[in-house]
Amino acid sequence: MRPSDIPEIRALGLFRSMSDTAFEALMQAAYHQTFPAQLELIREGDPADFLYVVTEGGVELFARSNGREATMGMVNPIGTFILAAVLKDAAYLMSARTCQKSKVLMIPAENVRAAFEADEAFARAIVVELANCYRSVVKEHKDLKLRSAIERLANRLLRYHQDQGANGTLELPYDKRTLASLLGMTPENLSRAFNSLKPYGVQVDGTRIELSDLDGLTALAKPNKLIDDRSS
């Protein structure tokens, strides 16, 4: 199957409005490959050779400096990553590795930049995409600067709960070590944070979480539209 046969890719905000010819040109040049779990797809500092689209599985974005490492974000199907580096023809700021066995579409950076030059609708779609990415990072930055570890966890639980139907239970989408790093804390501390949330009706059983006191948890979390809302 050719990548352009995947309607979900064509339906992405980034590609939806571009011309058929420009889209086909991008897809012709692209590679659609399957990678095993824990494979490092890109390394920060390397020149941006490809724009990536995750079509199956999941990818973790992370950064290293000195000995330390921090998870910067997770990309799930269907999502793209490192668009900014590709457009700027600059070095990647983040590394990426597969969490599970994953299928990834790789579009050569040159072709993306060519399409950006040639196709006005694509250029406009990129603006929207970048504005969204930008606002997401600002929100994460606020989350980290303005909240304690427990508050970050509480808000994250409320978010997953909402995403998954708000029926009183939720499934953690990642293992706890990854979640901890994503929230900017150690696995040990995440475990203790879950314990501190027990009085607020948070029951943990592996990756399955039960929320029996939503009001209490919400009062603790004090969610803020300008940090937690995914859209807008």
Added chain:
Amino acid sequence: MRPSDIPEIRALGLFRSMSDTAFEALMQAAYHQTFPAQLELIREGDPADFLYVVTEGGVELFARSNGREATMGMVNPIGTFILAAVLKDAAYLMSARTCQKSKVLMIPAENVRAAFEADEAFARAIVVELANCYRSVVKEHKDLKLRSAIERLANRLLRYHQDQGANGTLELPYDKRTLASLLGMTPENLSRAFNSLKPYGVQVDGTRIELSDLDGLTALAKPNKLIDDRSS
């Protein structure tokens, strides 16, 4: 003087390549106003009514949640802020206040969006601008997640030193309370951090800093292109 008379604005990456007519249309609709120090120009959560360009003075971007407040960034002449919110027609994620008496160009959001629709060169320039903004926040996020307070300060000093001619001395561009918040720490802790840097040749006299052991300070700071480089 009309705002379009300021060649520096026209020369900004954001406006440089747009058509004269589109630029004139933007400037016709804009207000160019002087504000006193410590005036709150925008408040997070408000709808994005204007794109701002600082032409004189300085503006602090900050965010609040619960009782806490954090400085998110500083904008100096000639610089713009909250472009993403304007394009998305969404709420501001950050508040902004003048640091000193400042002159600010305010372009109505509607006109910016109209120019974005009408002028292709402007749309492309916006992509570059947003990509830069995005990468800047990612760098700040990495700075915060991967470094201790002292390392953040050391790297910041090296940056200002470089910006100001690298002659062994530098002037702090903001007062220490603002610098502290920008670096994600308290004023008290900043003061102590300066003390811890004394063995590395950092002499403090008010806002004037002398660096007498650049190698030592650099070894401590371990600067990283992918965090500290302003361009790229």
Added chain:
DNA sequence: CAGGCAGTTTGATGCAGATCAAACTGCCGG
């Protein structure tokens, strides 16, 4: 079924940085 291994939890301890309180500094206006 035993062993091993990765992920998680628990406990003990240490440290970075926050908080609270008070003193100090320079600067301005009377």
Added chain:
DNA sequence: CCGGCAGTTTGATCTGCATCAAACTGCCTG
């Protein structure tokens, strides 16, 4: 020249979170 005041520094203490170490859990595999 004398308050007064904002910004800064210093000291004492507290707390959140990291670190180190060890036990526990489930799951996979031979």
